[in-house]
Amino acid sequence: MLEKRGGAKRPVAKDKHERILKAAVKIFAKHGFHNSKISQIAKEAGVADGTIYLYFKNKDDILINLFEKKIDAAIQDFNTALGDLRDPIEKLRTFIVTYAGYMEKHQALAEVISVELRQSNKFMKEYVPVKFAEFLQILSMIIREGKDLGVFRRDIEPGIAKRAIFGALDELILYWVLAPKPKYSTTQIGRNLADLFAEGLKARP
Amino acid sequence: MLEKRGGAKRPVAKDKHERILKAAVKIFAKHGFHNSKISQIAKEAGVADGTIYLYFKNKDDILINLFEKKIDAAIQDFNTALGDLRDPIEKLRTFIVTYAGYMEKHQALAEVISVELRQSNKFMKEYVPVKFAEFLQILSMIIREGKDLGVFRRDIEPGIAKRAIFGALDELILYWVLAPKPKYSTTQIGRNLADLFAEGLKARP
Amino acid sequence: MLEKRGGAKRPVAKDKHERILKAAVKIFAKHGFHNSKISQIAKEAGVADGTIYLYFKNKDDILINLFEKKIDAAIQDFNTALGDLRDPIEKLRTFIVTYAGYMEKHQALAEVISVELRQSNKFMKEYVPVKFAEFLQILSMIIREGKDLGVFRRDIEPGIAKRAIFGALDELILYWVLAPKPKYSTTQIGRNLADLFAEGLKARP
Amino acid sequence: MLEKRGGAKRPVAKDKHERILKAAVKIFAKHGFHNSKISQIAKEAGVADGTIYLYFKNKDDILINLFEKKIDAAIQDFNTALGDLRDPIEKLRTFIVTYAGYMEKHQALAEVISVELRQSNKFMKEYVPVKFAEFLQILSMIIREGKDLGVFRRDIEPGIAKRAIFGALDELILYWVLAPKPKYSTTQIGRNLADLFAEGLKARP
DNA sequence: TATGAATGAGTGTTCATTCAT
């Protein structure tokens, strides 16, 4: 009844964990966080309601896990995309454009992160954003590097710049997700923001 | 602010609307939107629970009214602050710095708008942002003007730029509101963002 | 400020009392007792909500007044209709047929009495049915008279017979009111019941 | 009254449905439908409030189930009581007398059906009376049979007669239930009504 | 691990009624 991996059990578990997360993205995107019922997620995942609590502490925990798992994947993707680049400006542009493209590829996820995540009180007020910080760290690093190389202006705080860039991206993805007929494509958004921040950060003689 | 009829009399009416809003800001900021009870707001405002429903359609409607009223006031303030300025770059800097300062002056309101507003499903998904659009319009106008005067680059969409600026401001205010000990002051945030976007938008020969 | 009888005013009062009752029949029949709002009745009657409480103790009181007033009118009508008749059997037939016809003429009233009246707890459990008893009395009298004249059987209690007749009439009117397409007309109902009870009560040699 | 593990296992399921119904009869009869709280019924039944909603759609649904279940039982009883009889007149008498006796044996139920049932809007206006129709059907059958055998008059509609009989019974039981000191016993009521309708329906040469 | 029946805390909103004018 339990399949194994090498010697023993476990894969089932892993499998269910993922099935639940996948079901949650679908349900959250469709009904919103507050309107989603645990029983709906359980049904979609093909498990019993109670089973969910073997894998997650509570409803908010599903959301947070979802977020972290996706951030994790994103971090990989971004590191890969940035891997070969040397020029901080190129890195910055790539980061921004990749982010916008990434969100287009994962629309449901984009909606959950932009809209639903904010609806979880636990997330907004209790969540210690380790993974998210790590993600923002990529931006910090790029900026710091640019400053060190003298490519970026010295008078701007990386801590402020990284949040500014993320906030801009987030707001525009939110707009793109919620607008019935968005006026701009994610490509256009990515390019415009890349231009804006590249120039904004560039050091001038 | 309170109109009368004759000498004093009926101070109530208009007054209650405001008392309820003021109470709501306080309660929402303290407990969060979802954890705030209508009865708490009523008590804080010194009215009966049912009275609230003479002035607002429902709980979400309080939040939305709150938002609109404050946006309205903000629009006035911004127009005043920007009134005499000619240079688009100066206008942009002023806008950003004023926004940051404004939020510092109205901390509870800042928290409600940055954190709680997102928790209202009705707000996020049904609200037609007339007032908010009007507010963002101020930014559009500055940018469009700058483009027309040749001060700002032509290759950036005002619709994207205005949201980028707002998103950056919002994200940083959110950080400032939620961080137990923010590393940056609103002044510093304002100045950095002003520099960043001014340079980012500036037309280069 | 207070008008009196004789010299002046007052009709207003009387007038309002009636306007409110008339409005209530309409509203109760349309929405049912529990779903009818005092404010709706007030609006329909063209008075302020509070005014209603100058004429009636409470919502149930409107219903009870309604009932009593109509019963009163009915008693008049029935006495008139029965006035010239001598034969108890003729009287009984006339009573039954008149009742059915009366309800057809006042459909909204029929519905209120048959359906809504039962929904008032105060009516069912606290109402002392003076007027209603008076109405049923007409039936008692007919039966007693018939017994005295030897036309009706002696072994039947008038108290039981009167309720049986009223119960039968009430149930059939209820059916006629609620059925989307009643199979029987009030005329047919009246005739059948008249036959049924006339024969049922008739003394046999 | 509470079963344990060991002997039975899952004593619950079916059991709870019944415990809730039994509790509801008690509470409804005591306080009336509208004044009865779900929490009272839950307490009386020894279950949690929410549990009730695992077995019933809503408060009205409890009442309707109650009604149907009892009607069902009554149909059995009546069929048994009528089983051996051949003479339609005997059947009719038996039906009426049994009904009156039945209500005396189940006083609380009688009160709920006569008084409270009418207070449920859903019952009065939305309930599709399948079971009840089935019950009245017993009466129709008796009357139709009597007509076919030439024992009952041909000029009376069974559809009217059955409702007349039920209406008379219902009204008298209502009287008997609500009157502080009823003047007539259920036995007397049964006998009088039986006489009344038997004679009323009998065919005359 | 998995189940799913049972739990019970939690609250926005309505509306009959009052009362200051």
Next chain:
DNA sequence: TATGAATGAACACTCATTCAT
């Protein structure tokens, strides 16, 4: 008498979470 703004009690129902199997 007439008003209508203000009151505040009242409650069914949901659903995240638990726990006995």
